[in-house]
Amino acid sequence: MISRRTGLAATAAALLTGASGPVAAATAPHRRLPGPRNRLQSDVDAVLATGATGVLAEVQSARGRTTARAGAAGLRTPDRPVPWDASYRIGSDTKTFTATLALQLVGEGRLALTDTVERWLPGAVRGNGNDGRRITVADLLRQTSGLNDHLAVSPDAADAFTPDGYRRSRFRTTAPEDQLRAALSKPPLWLPDPGRPAGERRWGYSNTNYVVAGLIIEEVTGNPWAQEIHDRIIEPLGLRHTFTPGTSPYLPHPTATAYTWFPGCAEPTDTTLASGGGADGSVVSTTHDHGxxxxxxxxxxxxxxxxxxxxxxxxxxxxxxxxxxxxYGLGIAWRPVAGSRGGIWFHGGTHLGIVSESGVTPDGARAATSATFSLRMGDPAQDAQDLATLRLVDRALTA
Structure with missing residues (x-):
């Protein structure tokens, strides 16, 4: 799971980077609209031109949906295009799902944003200056807790971001309790002011925040986080191609090969098989379901x-x-965009070999989602790819 920070160290640090009743599915008819279709295709082609192997995008609104794709399903199958409705790991876009779950519980009166971590997980966040009595649920969801990212301080981080390290770890999973233990092995970046539980403004992206949020959701509901995701979001919305894979490293077909250029490597590694993550970044989806x-x-x-x-x-x-x-809000971010009324809401997520970029208008009238099946760690070419996908989303939502 990745935030949009630059540099190899930041990449390694961020990578593995209540509802009011039943919700009707928000599926719109699939219409091929010539103008928007041509514009979206042009923007998808621009992402491919940065060196990506395959790109898929969708724009949807009440009028219908427009899709575009470019590139191949894999380097070994150059004549086979990226499949429509390809499954992919959305990485840190998972955090928006998790924050939604927590806020549903707040709406039901079962959880409060001012609740401390200590209230729900007594003694779980202690040691080396870390203190769960000083961290609220809002701090977790807004990334203002000061907790270290468990990936940044993991002793295995450097090895994980090599081809051999990837192959050794692709079938391994780490329990959230172990992830939290790794984060607590170092002093916090800061401790929120206990006298201003809703006033903390220091911000630092950390996957650990959502590991802890997932544990709290399980404590409040008595159910696994994955079950709550399914029962409260996936099933009510009819997201038939969205799921939490648990310990499985496999993706369902159709999909495309996910390629990672590890630091210092001229050739890509097929990183389609991958496990890891939970409430911080494990959801698998499609561009349509995500929208x-x-x-x-x-x-x-x-x-x-x-x-x-x-x-x-x-x-x-x-x-x-x-x-x-x-x-950054609670599990979702906002940015200003020229030509938009009120900017756009988004998050973004990266898993090995996959970059998910998306956005939605403040009223939910229009959403744009994309998946790019290439990741270049520590390479300026990745910056160009990221900027091209951001431009794709911005143009799709301001046209």
Whole structure:
């Protein structure tokens, strides 16, 4: 799971980077609209031109949906295009799902944003200056807790981001308790002010925040986080191609090969097989399903008005490098976009070999989602790919 920070160290640190009743599926008819289709195809081609192997994108609204693709399903099958509705790991876009779950529980009165970690997980966040009594649920969801990213401090981090390290670890999973233990092995970056539980403005992206949020959701509900995702979001929205894979490293077909250029490697590694992540970044989806979720969220079909408003209360995300002016809310971010009314909401996620970039208008009327099946770690070419996908989303939502 990745935030939009630059540099190999940041990449390694961030990578593995209540509902008011039943929710109707938000599926719109598939219409081929010549103007938008040509524009989207041009933008998908521009992403491919940065050196990506395959790209898939969709724009959806009440009028219908427009799709485009470019590139091949794999380097060994250059004549086979990226499949429509390809499954892929959405990485840190999972965090928006997790934050939605937590806010549903807040709306039901079962959880409060001002609750401390200590209340729900007594003694779990202690040691080396870490203190769960000083961290609220809001701090976790807004990335203002000061907790270290468990990947950044893991002793295996450097080895994991090599071809051999990937192959050794692709079938391994790490329990959230072990991830938390790794994060607590170092002093926190800061401790929130206990006298201002809702006022912390220091921001630092950390997957650990959502590992802890997932544990709290399980404590509140008595159910696995994955079950809550399914019962509260996936099934009500009819997201038939969205799921949590658990310990399985496999993706269902159709999909495309996910390629990672590890640091210092001239040739890509097929990283399609991969395991790891939970509430911080494990969801598998499609461009269509992801767009349905984003539209349902922003249009108020998943959260009550007070909780959706709380989700949109943001702090400055100073090191979100790919887009200026980013502010981070509860599991979702906002950025200004020229030509838009009120900017756009987004998150973004990266898993080995996959970059998910998306956005949605503030009212949920329009969403754009994309999957690029290439990741170049520590390479300037990745910056060009990221900028091209951001441009794709911005143009799709401001046309």
């Amino acid at each position: 349905v979720f984003l539209r349902a969220l922003m249009s108020g079909r998943l959260l009550r008005p007070a909780q959706l408003a709380a989700m949109k209360e943001t702090v400055v995300a100073e090191d979100w490098s790919a887009a200026p002016g980013v502010r």
